[in-house]
Amino acid sequence: MNIEQMQYIAEVARTGSLTRAAENCHITVTGVSRAITLFEKELGTRLFIRSRAGTTTTPEGEKIIAKITTILNQIEELKREASSYQELNNSRLRIASIPGPISLLIESMSDMKREFPGSRFEITENNTQAVLESVHHGASDIGLVLLPEQTVPQYDHLRFEPLAQDRLILVCHQDSALADQSMVILSELVDTPLVLYNDPNILNLVSELAPASDILFKSNNVDALLRAVRANLAVTIGTLHSLQAYGTSFRKEMVSIPLQLPNRGESYLWSVRSADYPISRSSDLFIRRFKQILNTRPT
Structure with a gap:
């Protein structure tokens, strides 16, 4: 019993055909048939009824194939998680920030480094305009700035997310x-x-x-x-x-x-990223963790 056998069985159940399942799995029909036979022999249960009209599942087969589908989904989830971990562990994240949040940024960075030792970070402290320019020109992946809410739409080339109300x-x-x-x-x-x-x-x-x-x-x-x-x-x-x-x-x-401050409205600490590129997993995870720290600390 192995993963390949379960994949072939699930594909036969989905297509109702040994031939189409073999084509989709890039294997011969004989190979698919042999895998099913070995699996059925090992379980002592018949999964399919084969005929010239196609392949149908037995009542017992339906229950077993449902469990096989669950197992294959869990395996895919494990693969995605392992791939995500590898991506995060090899990530390089460049952050530009105004001075205020720097200490909490370092705390977030330390947490990420403990979980993903291979990840790398660059934190640059600068004024608001320099932070925005750094993100816009691709020198930084994330920026952190304090701005009144009504001024944010002026920057169409950037994406802003409010992290915490500030003033x-x-x-x-x-x-x-x-x-x-x-x-x-x-x-x-x-x-x-x-x-x-x-x-x-x-x-x-x-x-x-x-x-x-x-x-x-x-x-x-x-x-x-x-x-x-x-x-x-x-x-x-x-x-x-x-x-x-x-x-x-x-x-x-x-x-x-x-x-x-008259006529300025509410101000927020914002995370900023470029509108030209999708957010990376490392950027998304870092901002979510930083936001959590930010909103649980007294000011």
Whole structure:
């Protein structure tokens, strides 16, 4: 009893013909007939009634062939799973992200590496526009950005999936004069020094809503920004997930305050991929696991 025998039997049952089954299985009619005979002899049960008009199953054969079909389906499922594992274990995934989610991305990457040791990852941190361009031009497979919902349709060449609702916040030291406020209006920060991540979206927002702001410096180094905040020299603008990369004791010194941003609607952390190519299994699995981590962690 072997898989080939079961495949021949299932094909004979499906077509009702030894000849057509032999053609479909790329074997001789004699080979199909011999396989069925050996199988029937081993089980001690007749599966088919053969005649010039064709081949029909016996009542006992119908029950056995139903089980054979189930076994063959399970074997195909095992093959697909093994193929999927091999593909994932040999995958290379390139991810571009704004700073906020980086720590959770690394956690997702570690989980994937434990399950698929052969998988490889490249994570690049950059500003929003650079992330979108990287995905659009094929330099990255996945991008992670924070955008208001109404701006997403502007990018027809990209596919966006919302991962979690997010928003821009003001981050200040616990001893800052702003620390007790429940909401901050950006235009009211004229006399408060700002340190800003060098992202066109953030810079344009500040330029639009608070053009007279006192900007101490701009940087792509998140650690430098938060060190300035930690020293109570300035405040910065981040997202709800911005502080997750730092330890609990470090975050205790920080206070996050929602920014009141008129006419911007709800903002989300989005995964981004190219509209020109189907999503790979590794990209799909990574995003699903990252989304799960993202939505189970307090901000």
